[in-house]
Amino acid sequence: MILILEQLLNGLQLGVTLFLMSAGLTLVFGIMQVINLAHGSFYMIGAYVGATVAAQTGSFVLGLLAALPAAGLAGMAVEVLIFRRLYDRDHLDQVLATFGLIMFFNEMTRIIWGRQPLFMDVPVFLSGSVELLPGLIYPVFRLAVIAVGLAVALFLWLMFAKTRVGMQIRAGAANRTMVAALGVNIRLLYTWVFGLGALLAGLAGVMAGPILAVESGMGESILILTFVVIVIGGIGSVRGALAGALLVGLVDTLGRAFLPGIFRLIFNSAQADAAAASLASMSIYILMAAILVWKPRGLFPAHT
Amino acid sequence: MGQRTSRLALALVFLLAAAQAWAAEPVKIGMVTTLSTKAGYLGEDIRDGFKLAIDQEGGKLGGIAVDLMVEDDGRKPGKGKQIAERFMKKNKVKILTGIVFSNVAMAVVPKVVREDVVYLSANAAPSKLAGSGCHENYFSVSYQNDNIDEVVGQYVTETGHKSVYLLAPNYPAGKDHLAGFKRYYKGRIAGEVYTKLGQSDYAAEIAALRAARPSAVFFFLPGGMGINFLKQYAQAGLSKQIPVYGPAFSFDERILKAVGAAALGVRNGSQWTHDLDNPANAQFVAAYKKAYDRMPTLYASQGYDTARLIGSALKSIKGDLTDMAAFKAAVKAAEFDSVRGNFSFGVNQHPIQDLYIREVIRSGDGFTNKTVKKVFSNHVDAYAGKCRM
Numbered sequence: 001m002i003l004i005l006e007q008l009l010n011g012l013q014l015g016v017t018l019f020l021m022s023a024g025l026t027l028v029f030g031i032m033q034v035i036n037l038a039h040g041s042f043y044m045i046g047a048y049v050g051a052t053v054a055a056q057t058g059s060f061v062l063g064l065l066a067a068l069p070a071a072g073l074a075g076m077a078v079e080v081l082i083f084r085r086l087y088d089r090d091h092l093d094q095v096l097a098t099f100g101l102i103m104f105f106n107e108m109t110r111i112i113w114g115r116q117p118l119f120m121d122v123p124v125f126l127s128g129s130v131e132l133l134p135g136l137i138y139p140v141f142r143l144a145v146i147a148v149g150l151a152v153a154l155f156l157w158l159m160f161a162k163t164r165v166g167m168q169i170r171a172g173a174a175n176r177t178m179v180a181a182l183g184v185n186i187r188l189l190y191t192w193v194f195g196l197g198a199l200l201a202g203l204a205g206v207m208a209g210p211i212l213a214v215e216s217g218m219g220e221s222i223l224i225l226t227f228v229v230i231v232i233g234g235i236g237s238v239r240g241a242l243a244g245a246l247l248v249g250l251v252d253t254l255g256r257a258f259l260p261g262i263f264r265l266i267f268n269s270a271q272a273d274a275a276a277a278s279l280a281s282m283s284i285y286i287l288m289a290a291i292l293v294w295k296p297r298g299l300f301p302a303h304t
Numbered sequence: 305m306g307q308r309t310s311r312l313a314l315a316l317v318f319l320l321a322a323a324q325a326w327a328a329e330p331v332k333i334g335m336v337t338t339l340s341t342k343a344g345y346l347g348e349d350i351r352d353g354f355k356l357a358i359d360q361e362g363g364k365l366g367g368i369a370v371d372l373m374v375e376d377d378g379r380k381p382g383k384g385k386q387i388a389e390r391f392m393k394k395n396k397v398k399i400l401t402g403i404v405f406s407n408v409a410m411a412v413v414p415k416v417v418r419e420d421v422v423y424l425s426a427n428a429a430p431s432k433l434a435g436s437g438c439h440e441n442y443f444s445v446s447y448q449n450d451n452i453d454e455v456v457g458q459y460v461t462e463t464g465h466k467s468v469y470l471l472a473p474n475y476p477a478g479k480d481h482l483a484g485f486k487r488y489y490k491g492r493i494a495g496e497v498y499t500k501l502g503q504s505d506y507a508a509e510i511a512a513l514r515a516a517r518p519s520a521v522f523f524f525l526p527g528g529m530g531i532n533f534l535k536q537y538a539q540a541g542l543s544k545q546i547p548v549y550g551p552a553f554s555f556d557e558r559i560l561k562a563v564g565a566a567a568l569g570v571r572n573g574s575q576w577t578h579d580l581d582n583p584a585n586a587q588f589v590a591a592y593k594k595a596y597d598r599m600p601t602l603y604a605s606q607g608y609d610t611a612r613l614i615g616s617a618l619k620s621i622k623g624d625l626t627d628m629a630a631f632k633a634a635v636k637a638a639e640f641d642s643v644r645g646n647f648s649f650g651v652n653q654h655p656i657q658d659l660y661i662r663e664v665i666r667s668g669d670g671f672t673n674k675t676v677k678k679v680f681s682n683h684v685d686a687y688a689g690k691c692r693m
Contacts, residue, residue: 003515010507115344117531117562122539129541137514139539142507211539212504213531213562215342221504257508260497277474277498 002135007257008250013142015249016149020204021222022229022241023156024197030236030302031172032190034086035094038078038101039201039226040219046071046202047209047218048109051120060123060210067206068199075198079191102220109216120209145207152200156238169193173236173302225252228284232291234298243299248284255283330369331623333614334391335402336384336412337426339376343527345558346404346603347376350426352596353607354401357615360591365611366619377403381411388412392421398625399424401610404603406430406449406477417441422632426610427603429654431480435687438652443635445613446606447575448654448685449477450484452551453524455573455659455679457488460520460549462679467494469518469546471509473529474498481524481551487686494518499529506533510540522549530554531562538566547571552673555664556601560671567664567671575655576605576644577662577675584641599672605643616640646682652691656682 025039049070054063078101086094126141160166168189171179180186204222212218225248233244263276291299335354337347351374363369373395377384384403391397400416401424403409409428416423417439429444460468468491472478478498486493495516497509510533513521525533530550537543543566552574560567578589578599588608592600600608617634625631636649642657650656659680662673 003511006511006514007508010511013507014505115342116558117342117528119562119564121564127539129539137541139541141539211532211536213528213535215528217342218504221502253508256499257512273496273498274474277500281500 002133003257005133005136006138007254009138009142009146010257011250011253012246013146013149013249014253015246016146017204017208018222018225018229018249019149019242019245020152020200020207021226022233022245023152023238024194024200025226026230026233026236026238026241027169027173027193028197029230031169031176031193032083032087033176034083035091035098036083037095037098037223038105039197040223041102041105042071042075042198042201042219043205043208043222044105044109044216044219045074046205047120047214048113048118048205049202050206051118051209051214052113054120054209055118060121060126063120063209064203064206067202071202071205072195072199075201076191076195078198079194083190083194084187105219106216113216115216118209118214120214122210141210145211148203148207152203153242160238165189165192170302225284228288230298232288232298234301236302237298237300240298240300240302247287251287252284256280259283330363330371331365331399331618331625332371332373332391332395332397334388334395334397334400335372335374336377336387336391336400336408337374337402338379338404338408339374341379343379343404344376346427347402349601349603350402350404350607350610353592353600353604353609354426354611355607356588356592356595356604357608357611359595361615365615366617366623368615368618368623370614370618373397374402377408379405379408381408384408384412385415388416392416392419398422398628398631399614401426401614402607403428409433413442414439420628422628422635424610424614424635426606430477431687434652434654434685435690436692438687438691438693440632440653440693443649443653444655445610446655447657448687449480450487451575451659451683451685452553452573453481453484453522454488454686455661455683456522456549456551456571457485459571459573459661459677459679460485460522461488461490465491465520465547467492467518467520469494469513469516469521470496471513471521471523471525471533472498473501473503473525475501477526478524482522484686485522485524489522491519499525501529503529504532506536507540510537510542513546514540514542518546520547520549523554524551526553527559531559534563534566534570543569549573552602552662555662555673556603557599557670557672558601560664564671568666570664571661571676572664572673573659573661573679574602574673575657575659576602577660577673579675580643580645580660582641582643582645585643585645588643599667599670609640609642609644609647612640612642613638648682650684650688651693652685652688653693654685654688656684659683 046067050063050067053066122141126144129137129139229244229248233240259280260276263272339347375387404427406428422441425444429448434448472482548570550572555572616639620634621630646658648656661676663676665674
């Protein structure tokens with residue numbers, strides 16, 4: 001029982017990290033209709049800048065505060081310099097261009113920071129574990145990640161529901177031609193959305209830094225999960241991103257945690273282990289296929 | 305002088321000149337290693353250790369001039385094969401070395417040894433090439449892959465841990481390394497978990513581990529995977545409760561720099577540590593630190609030993625590689641001062657050597673390993689019996 005609760009928390013933590021990544025990506029895909037494979041690079045930039053500043057100043061918070069604008073500015077620079085030329089192009093061209101960006105950013109981090117992974121410490125006020133229930137010991141930092149993710153979800157909801165900019169973004173996701181025709185400065189809006197998405201990815205990166213190794217190419221594995229999330233949640237919808245992220249985080253974690261055990265009960269052989277391990281890594285893709293069969297446009301698609 | 309005599313004299317002069325040029329031609333050594341990707345530092349260390357031996361003799365090994373050619377295989381078996389072929393066909397290289405990863409070795413070595421070229425492994429030594437796949441042209445100077453896990457299995461048994469939880473990625477090397485541990489560990493296996501190759505977050509596995517309550521944990525998670533696991537394990541508060549063991553591959557100085565204090569106190573198995581007390585090692589560590597401004601890892605020691613072994617063989621055949629059989633015999637005799645101290649070749653041309661357990665300690669403003677105990681003396685690998693040479 002305690003184990004299930006702990007794994008649920010793990011799933012929630014992964015889900016929240018995926019939400020931070022996918023919120024930006026789904027908006028970019030939905031509003032600007034651009035496939036951005038380099039989204040994982042903003043995650044990586046956030047982690048690298050955060051790790052470097054934290055190491056220099058000794059303060060995690062300063063690292064965090066430095067990483068956010070760094071990722072956001074990188075995002076806006078990429079939008080102005082590269083994406084403006086890609087809006088009218090074919091999706092394949094966008095894939096090729098952003099794939100090139102991935103390699104560019106990976107090599108850039110290797111040139112600036114070297115090939116070795118960077119070391120990022122959990123801040124002292126968030127270190128150690130806490131006993132939530134008798135027997136349920138959970139690291140404080142991971143609880144902090146969950147808290148930050150939920151706070152961002154709340155902030156995004158407030159922004160979309162209550163502010164003018166949020167309304168323009170929602171309208172842009174629904175029908176961008178009409179929004180442009182209504183006189184909104186669509187170019188500035190795009191840059192802003194892109195920067196926001198990159199900033200959220202950078203936040204995910206700097207929060208992941210103390211848990212995972214900060215290294216060149218760290219954005220790729222989470223990017224794949226992120227794409228699965230936005231396809232499940234529905235392109236262009238932040239609500240869909242939240243639902244999809246939590247679903248994917250839970251299924252992936254619980255699958256990895258419990259499938260091998262279940263298999264061993266049923267099959268009772270060495271082959272069960274290999275089969276279970278493979279099935280566990282496939283579980284989120286099976287989930288995606290199942291959801292697409294049921295709802296081809298995702299759980300909460302934004303209307304276009 | 306008559307015409308015949310002068311022609312004879314001319315021919316003699318040319319012959320002498322040719323023989324002179326040919327004898328002075330440096331011996332070519334081809335190094336195929338991994339210099340790029342995240343694991344690039346492994347190949348860099350092997351190369352730097354090898355080069356140190358050459359530089360110490362002023363461009364020579366064993367008094368014979370050598371020409372070291374280094375190429376990056378990018379961890380790709382196909383590319384490694386291409387480079388080896390080019391070395392053999394275009395540069396007429398007779399001695400190859402350097403491969404870091406076993407999957408690249410399995411693609412390159414069987415091909416190379418069939419072409420009457422000698423391959424000396426400075427790292428990868430998969431079981432398939434140690435048993436029935438052994439060949440008289442293939443030597444491993446580092447170890448046989450399983451050795452490093454076997455020594456940990458033995459030590460964990462000796463320390464009295466009743467149950468151990470195992471963790472490795474789901475690929476052939478992962479399964480091999482756990483098999484090596486299980487070969488010498490006599491207690492109960494509390495769990496054997498195969499994670500996804502390249503996985504970064506081990507929260508789920510750590511939670512399951514905690515629920516299984518083993519007395520110790522043994523893992524094989526090379527590179528970034530090991531860094532992530534160790535950091536998360538420490539954050540989950542388990543470092544003090546359930547001791548962690550692993551092979552040296554997850555505890556070299558560069559990985560320790562990234563993991564930091566989370567690895568302190570972890571005991572790991574290796575055939576070499578920088579504090580091994582013998583004159584060859586002392587001068588190696590000092591020279592390496594002076595030349596490259598960093599502490600050598602075990603990969604550097606392997607590169608250095610391979611170079612010195614080649615040097616000892618070249619010296620005994622006076623640099624004349626026309627008789628490869630004599631060269632191979634000289635290599636097998638292993639008459640050189642290994643930085644590991646005790647060293648000789650077994651029937652399958654893999655090392656018979658001592659194996660140690662070492663512990664991660666603080667050192668200056670970094671981390672390194674300290675030898676704790678010699679667990680195996682003159683250890684023979686498990687596949688020697690299957691080799692029919």
